[in-house]
Amino acid sequence: MSPEPAGIVVVGASLAGLRGAEALRRGGYDGPLTLVGAEPHRPYDRPPLSKHVLAGALDAGATRLPELTALRARWRLGNTAVALDRAARTVRLADGAVLAYDKLLVATGAEARPWPAATGGGLTGIHTLRGRDDARALRAALVAGPRRVLVVGGGLIGCEATSCLRDLGLPVTLVDPHPTPLANALGTVVGGVIADRLRDAGAVFRPGTQVRAFEGDASGRVVRARLADGSAIEADLVIAALGATRATGWLRGAGLMADPGGLTCDGACRARDADGTPCPDIYAAGDAARWPIPLYGDRLVSVEHWGNAVAQASHAARNMLAGPGDQRPYAHLPAFWSSQFGINIKLVGLTAGADTVAVVQGSLAARRFLAVYGRGGRSIAAVSFDQARWLPAYAEAILTGSPVPPITDATDQPRIARADPGFPPPRRAAPAPSPAETAHA
Amino acid sequence: MPDDALFAAVTDPANRADPYPLYARLRERPVARQRDGSYVVSGHAAIRALIFDPRLSSEDLPPFRRPPTGNPIRDWILNPIRSRIASAHRPLIFRDPPDHDALRAAVMREFTIPRVQALRPRVVREVDALLDACRGRERICLVDDLSYPLPVSVICDLLGVPESDEPQFQTWATQLATALEPDARGDVETRRHTVAAFDAISDYMRGLIREKRRCPTGDMLSGLAAPGPGGRKQMSDFDLIATAILLLVAGHETTVNLITNAMLTLLRHPEELARLRADPERAPRLIEEVLRFEPPVHFRTRKALGAITLAGETIPKGAPIILLFAAGNRDPARFDAPDRFDPDRPDLEHFGFGGGLHYCVGAPLARIEAEIALVALSRRLVAPRLMHDPPPYRPGASLRGPEQLHIGIDGIA
Ligand SMILES: Cc1cc2nc3c(=O)[nH]c(=O)nc-3n(C[C@H](O)[C@H](O)[C@H](O)COP(=O)(O)OP(=O)(O)OC[C@H]3O[C@@H](n4cnc5c(N)ncnc54)[C@H](O)[C@@H]3O)c2cc1C
Ligand code: HEM
Numbered sequence: 098m099s100p101e102p103a104g105i106v107v108v109g110a111s112l113a114g115l116r117g118a119e120a121l122r123r124g125g126y127d128g129p130l131t132l133v134g135a136e137p138h139r140p141y142d143r144p145p146l147s148k149h150v151l152a153g154a155l156d157a158g159a160t161r162l163p164e165l166t167a168l169r170a171r172w173r174l175g176n177t178a179v180a181l182d183r184a185a186r187t188v189r190l191a192d193g194a195v196l197a198y199d200k201l202l203v204a205t206g207a208e209a210r211p212w213p214a215a216t217g218g219g220l221t222g223i224h225t226l227r228g229r230d231d232a233r234a235l236r237a238a239l240v241a242g243p244r245r246v247l248v249v250g251g252g253l254i255g256c257e258a259t260s261c262l263r264d265l266g267l268p269v270t271l272v273d274p275h276p277t278p279l280a281n282a283l284g285t286v287v288g289g290v291i292a293d294r295l296r297d298a299g300a301v302f303r304p305g306t307q308v309r310a311f312e313g314d315a316s317g318r319v320v321r322a323r324l325a326d327g328s329a330i331e332a333d334l335v336i337a338a339l340g341a342t343r344a345t346g347w348l349r350g351a352g353l354m355a356d357p358g359g360l361t362c363d364g365a366c367r368a369r370d371a372d373g374t375p376c377p378d379i380y381a382a383g384d385a386a387r388w389p390i391p392l393y394g395d396r397l398v399s400v401e402h403w404g405n406a407v408a409q410a411s412h413a414a415r416n417m418l419a420g421p422g423d424q425r426p427y428a429h430l431p432a433f434w435s436s437q438f439g440i441n442i443k444l445v446g447l448t449a450g451a452d453t454v455a456v457v458q459g460s461l462a463a464r465r466f467l468a469v470y471g472r473g474g475r476s477i478a479a480v481s482f483d484q485a486r487w488l489p490a491y492a493e494a495i496l497t498g499s500p501v502p503p504i505t506d507a508t509d510q511p512r513i514a515r516a517d518p519g520f521p522p523p524r525r526a527a528p529a530p531s532p533a534e535t536a537h538a
Numbered sequence: 539m540p541d542d543a544l545f546a547a548v549t550d551p552a553n554r555a556d557p558y559p560l561y562a563r564l565r566e567r568p569v570a571r572q573r574d575g576s577y578v579v580s581g582h583a584a585i586r587a588l589i590f591d592p593r594l595s596s597e598d599l600p601p602f603r604r605p606p607t608g609n610p611i612r613d614w615i616l617n618p619i620r621s622r623i624a625s626a627h628r629p630l631i632f633r634d635p636p637d638h639d640a641l642r643a644a645v646m647r648e649f650t651i652p653r654v655q656a657l658r659p660r661v662v663r664e665v666d667a668l669l670d671a672c673r674g675r676e677r678i679c680l681v682d683d684l685s686y687p688l689p690v691s692v693i694c695d696l697l698g699v700p701e702s703d704e705p706q707f708q709t710w711a712t713q714l715a716t717a718l719e720p721d722a723r724g725d726v727e728t729r730r731h732t733v734a735a736f737d738a739i740s741d742y743m744r745g746l747i748r749e750k751r752r753c754p755t756g757d758m759l760s761g762l763a764a765p766g767p768g769g770r771k772q773m774s775d776f777d778l779i780a781t782a783i784l785l786l787v788a789g790h791e792t793t794v795n796l797i798t799n800a801m802l803t804l805l806r807h808p809e810e811l812a813r814l815r816a817d818p819e820r821a822p823r824l825i826e827e828v829l830r831f832e833p834p835v836h837f838r839t840r841k842a843l844g845a846i847t848l849a850g851e852t853i854p855k856g857a858p859i860i861l862l863f864a865a866g867n868r869d870p871a872r873f874d875a876p877d878r879f880d881p882d883r884p885d886l887e888h889f890g891f892g893g894g895l896h897y898c899v900g901a902p903l904a905r906i907e908a909e910i911a912l913v914a915l916s917r918r919l920v921a922p923r924l925m926h927d928p929p930p931y932r933p934g935a936s937l938r939g940p941e942q943l944h945i946g947i948d949g950i951a
Binding site for chain 1: 587590591592593594595634635636843844845855894895
């Protein structure tokens with residue numbers, strides 16, 4: 098009997114891994130297929146974790162992703178990939194197993210940045226939120242009735258969590274170094290709307306300052322936070338929403354361009370080796386990938402967007418099955434949504450580098466609006482607060498590089514004024530691309 | 539026929555029975571300028587793009603080939619309903635955001651699924667009574683005997699119009715039926731009647747609303763008249779009257795057409811009628827396919843607030859736009875074999891109920907009414923056969939449907 102072909106190995110069994118595997122089967126791939134996942138769970142969906150699950154409307158276990166295609170795959174769940182040997186074409190797992198591959202899809206996503214141990218990170222009562230188990234633990238802590246919850250970081254997850262906590266009637270303080278929440282993602286002009294909503298909802302917002310350290314009691318439970326401005330906040334439950342780093346540690350030593358900012362790919366989703374040459378047999382998709390985006394001058398980006406994980410995984414799968422002469426470029430207009438404080442927020446495009454924002458429909462005061470971001474006079478992104486129905490028209494305008502505002506003479510259009518969007522100044526300060534500059538920060 | 543005269547041909551009653559070949563020609567240019575400066579949009583993708591385009595307005599629709607009498611005051615008084623609608627009584631279907639959204643949100647708060655579901659027994663009862671009344675006859679006119687009276691009594695129930703006032707309501711509904719037809723023609727006399735009916739029903743509604751405020755009865759009008767979230771009025775009394783009349787008008791002839799078109803199509807496809815008789819669960823699929831294949835509303839008009847470039851054509855600012863939903867529904871670029879009636883097709887994204895922000899609020903109700911009527915017709919009409927094919931059509935090109943549908947029967951089961 099001839100040895101079985103090694104087949105395709107997918108590392109990371111979440112959204113990108115699952116949708117990638119399905120696309121391989123739909124694309125006619127009939128060989129062996131293995132999915133490796135560090136978590137013990139079948140692929141599940143993360144967006145509900147910071148929304149319905151925290152709110153108690155959905156059990157953490159009820160988030161399993163629908164499996165849309167018969168996968169006929171071998172699942173290696175609860176097993177972490179720890180090393181990649183490109184020469185031997187093998188992946189080593191934590192349990193010692195070694196998997197051979199013909200082609201590899203890296204879909205290991207990202208992980209929540211933990212609070213540093215040196216400043217209180219080990220204390221009981223400090224939570225992060227990335228996975229189902231995190232959400233379950235956090236939900237249990239909320240039900241136990243904390244006296245005050247401190248949310249550190251006003252990014253999307255920090256804001257969504259704050260919104261849920263207020264719906265539950267819990268006292269909550271949100272601390273963020275910027276003047277408003279969502280400053281990195283949307284700028285302070287738009288972020289100001291969330292700041293107002295947050296306060297209306299009864300949350301305490303402490304802008305422009307940072308938590309320096311947490312202090313615990315004798316039993317090792319968190320009791321207070323010390324802030325950079327010298328003040329303290331008494332809190333017995335903390336959600337550290339500090340952004341995410343890419344789960345690429347297992348690729349160290351493999352000779353790829355991989356760091357906490359992502360695994361760098363070419364435009365066709367192929368991983369680049371340390372010399373920058375695309376590997377014909379290694380692809381990446383989802384939060385883990387960093388790729389050149391043609392619409393934004395081939396700038397390297399990585400995002401934490403559900404829609405990208407789905408689209409990029411199918412695209413990578415398509416290219417994995419195609420010949421070297423038929424590698425299609427990944428053209429994708431980034432987009433994400435968030436729901437918080439009863440507002441449905443959607444963004445298309447990338448705001449990085451925006452020098453202008455203009456409200457083009459509705460009004461900030463009504464908290465129902467559509468705003469366009471511009472850079473050098475061209476539209477690069479658009480955000481809607483409860484106005485998502487118009488986004489396709491603005492997406493089209495972004496794809497064609499229309500001026501700002503791209504659409505005049507619309508219904509419900511205010512007198513259009515351009516403003517500085519108020520992004521925090523050094524957006525590219527960190528030496529390596531930091532999570533703060535990814536689009537879902 | 540020149541390309542820029544195709545839509546004029548669509549509005550010509552001579553083409554009412556089968557406008558689809560004209561639509562196919564129009565679709566060769568998904569956005570096509572017509573001689574009068576309007577733009578007909580007939581491709582599925584182009585319609586889809588436009589219903590989500592913020593530059594489209596439903597307000598201040600341009601007058602639609604209204605022949606002037608030469609006397610401006612007379613024109614104003616006798617004019618198609620549209621100019622009346624344009625002033626105080628403009629309902630949400632002719633409004634833009636943000637006003638539209640606020641009014642619509644209030645309606646949606648009341649137009650709940652449980653409330654619609656609760657109307658089922660009433661619809662069943664009504665359909666049975668209407669068919670019972672046809673016993674002993676060898677032929678029925680589906681329009682007169684069932685399709686026409688049914689929707690009005692259902693809307694009366696929904697709104698909370700007392701049963702004793704229903705006959706009056708039926709009369710007004712008939713006089714107002716064409717109010718949403720963009721090409722509302724009719725002679726001076728007809729128009730005078732329509733305007734009078736508007737005034738009468740407005741007065742009636744004003745009284746009814748006062749009544750519902752004093753003593754709410756759990757129906758939709760009571761709900762809309764009650765204070766909204768935050769204790770504020772949900773809408774002005776003017777808007778409340780306009781909304782109530784809109785629900786009557788928008789839910790009337792449309793539903794008549796749906797039931798009639800569905801039965802006409804089934805009689806033309808007897809195998810489908812037989813399958814429905816054997817399996818009433820097929821009704822929802824059949825209805826969806828009728829909404830694609832023979833929709834009750836063929837087009838709606840808009841105005842371009844700004845220049846819009848689409849499918850290689852630039853619609854200039856201010857131009858009237860005709861969203862030809864019924865042509866998009868048969869776009870071969872979207873649907874396989876679009877001219878085939880096939881209730882089992884997998885892709886049913888039709889524009890039967892429009893789309894975008896003006897998507898029909900009454901869709902769930904219309905579906906229930908049509909479903910119950912079709913199942914009853916398939917079971918109770920004994921050996922039904924079409925007496926005239928094509929049947930005579932009403933003049934409207936937008937709200938297109940048979941004026942009469944004579945069906946020969948061997949009895950009512
Ligand atoms: C709380 C929360 C809310 C969100 N809300 C939204 C939203 O509203 N809208 C939106 O657009 N996006 C949202 N996102 C982002 C979205 O969920 C992510 O973009 C998406 O999950 C990315 O999918 P992925 O498969 O690339 O990565 P992940 O979902 O992170 O999955 C990676 C998987 O790989 C596993 N893994 C990691 N390392 C290894 C290894 N070495 N070996 C084996 N397995 C490994 C991980 O355990 C994980 O299961 C949210 C994310 C979170 C956490
Ligand atoms: C078969 C039956 C029906 C059909 C085919 C139909 C079709 C439509 C269409 C195409 C529109 C969009 C108009 C536009 O875009 O300009 C619409 C809007 C509307 N319909 Fe229906 N309709 C039906 C039944 C009903 C019923 C039963 C009701 C209410 C009782 C109703 C109430 C409305 C209202 C209020 C609007 C305006 C919504 C808005 O402007 O936001 N309709 N309908």
